Amino acid sequence: MPITVKDYTWEETETSVFITVPLKGVQARKTDIFSTDKYIKVNYPPYLFEVDLFAPVVDDKSTAQVGNGTVVFKLVKKDPGIWTQLAASDAGDKKAMIEKREKEIEKAQQRAEEQKKAAAERKRQEQKYALREQMRLEEEERRRVENAKKAEREQAMTELETWKQQQVQSEIIKRDENQVKPEKLERRNEVAKEEGQKLPVSAHTAQKIEPAKKKEQTAKSKLSMFDDDDANIPAIRSKGKIEVSFTPRVFPTPVRESKLHEEEEWLKKQTEAMRAAEIDDPNLSEEEKNPLWLKEKGDGFYKSGNVLAAVNAYSQAIRMDSKMPALYSNRAACHLQIRNFHKAAQDSSRALELLTPPVPANAAARCKAHVRRGTSLCQLEMYVEGLMDYEAALKIDPKNETLAQDAERIRQIIQGSTGKNDNDALESLD
Template sequence: MPLQVSDYSWQQTKTAVFLSLPLKGVCVRDADVFCTENYLKVNFPPFLFEAFLYAPIDDASSKAKIGNDTVVFTLYKKEAAMWETLSLTGVNKEMLQKIREKSILQAQERAKEAIEAKAAAKREDQKYTLDAMMKIEEEERKKIEDMKESERIKATKELEAWKECQRKAEEQKRIQREEKLHQKETQMEEERKNLKHKSLPRNSSRYLATEGIMITLIFSGKVSPFGETSFSFQWLHKQAEARRAMNTDIPELCDLKEEEKNPEWLKDKGNKLFATENYLAAINAYNLAIRLNNKIPLLYLNRAACHLKLKNLHKAIEDSSKALELLTPPVTDNANARMKAHVRRGTAFCQLELYVEGLQDYEAALKIDPSNKIIQNDAEKIRTVIQGTELKS
């Protein structure tokens, strides 16, 4: 049974009531104050103070100050008048209980309304923030897409012009080769005609060597002396056509020079294009090099860097993973390449907001190069983002 406090003091004006209530040595944080327009309660075990106020007050503007083992209330009256007493008198316990219950219900309703209003305001703020972020992201995405499209068109035109130039050069070479072959065939035809008029013994043989090919001429009474030679020229022509048809499985190679069919040359070409920020053209060079040799890890690693620049994040992850797959076993010679692959894949993960996966790659890079300050700082930033996300959740 709590002990009722009766040694309080109060004063009033027409508009306010000033109530001073001793806490009797109880810690301030243990005091529980409850106030409505008709009811005031202060609970500080084992003591209890209750007041069923003489007239309604404005509980929203009323104040309580706790300090020096005392609670001082400033209660503002709803109607300006002098009270005869602080608390109602001559009221039975049943009526007081109803006032108490009604006050508690009113307080609960106001608390519920305040919570709902706060939640509604929070939802509105979140909606506004989300709309603003989506608008900004859409503008950025549109800007990036326009830039990518412009770069793609520019790179495509440059590549088409380059391919057209190479095609014309190759076509010129092909015409020159055909003319040279035609000249040789004409020369050999003249030699055949000259030999036709020479007298040769029956059942004899002669060997004619032309460009390393041995042609046997067998003469008899029924067989044409130069039938074999004519057949061999047709075979040579077919061989030339077959050589021209080589590399047709890779159409891009048909119009390239011999040095341009070298993956290392294409890799260097892609690196130079990357240095000039022509990322789409660099990707095209790396793509062709990979078609020629798909076992060179630096091709995938460099193409991943291009995809990062163009925000092709999933492709950057794929290429970094392929580079790491090829950079096995892990040895000192490929340590730098493995570190770059982890950092680029980790960067792509973080830009996709997959911070845990990104941190794993940065930590793997730190195992390879523990003294790298830049990677250390980036890893610490990612940890901070992860911790902030967890706290927010």
């Protein structure tokens, strides 16, 4: 049977109640605390402390701190005022206390179930929002590809129309030249007949020439007229060679008939598959090929202080799966510990690239990535760029007072009101 604790102390103000319960040498991790808006229980076998409060409190704003051999409750009163007593009037009745305890436990279970359902619903809504954002980005990419194809088609049609116009103009020029030639041939044949020479043109060609008009000019004048006109005929164009070069393409289809976006995705997947095949080391176990297992190993190394081993674990996990933003963000934290600020900034940037689209589900990860990149840039004395990352993190988590203080400190360094010696303090920004 548990021993009831009665040597507790309590104090109150208009808005708060402070309760101190001694643990009597029991370890804090063996302490079980349960509380609602009207009931508090602390169970640390063989001792038990429970109280039915005089008035309700705000359970969400109340806190319990375990340490130094005590449990200290800070309760926020729902209705401000002085209680004058901690327990309700019927607290001495054991039967009523047991009923009260069972009722409060049932109420707490119902509230926990409601919170679980609300959290699940909120998670579903966030997933739906993330899916809608992803669909919107894919739709924008599809429209961009369609617009690019449309622009290429329009350009090709424009070039084709231009070529057709050039062909029509060249045909007109050739037709005009052919209309001029029969008149010249007629003059040449007349001159040749008068001088008794053989006709220089074939009979088939001569039949096509219309009968020449009678002219009174002499043969010499006709010859001179013919020579003058012949001198104006342009010379025959010299032969040339046109070289055409084509853009190299992996797929044999023309660009206007290909699906560029799908081809790029296919090539990217093929590259990743080839990379995975290259790192298929027979000496590695199945667990060592699992990026999630490697991530957990890296987390364990980091918490134990072995930062270099954590970097190696994260790097191996990235080789297995380069699409996990947590791997880059955690490796950036490791690089910050060993003061490798350039690589920390690079890994943070890569993590932010993968954390798209920006949705509430990845808000905490994006906030950490911004803070880690901002810290790296400040350590490299790029304070303006670092401040931009801290402001981006504050937009994600505007209630974070630590971020606000660090951002204000960076502003003071930029404005010159704080010396550069304060740069060492930036190591603790993350």
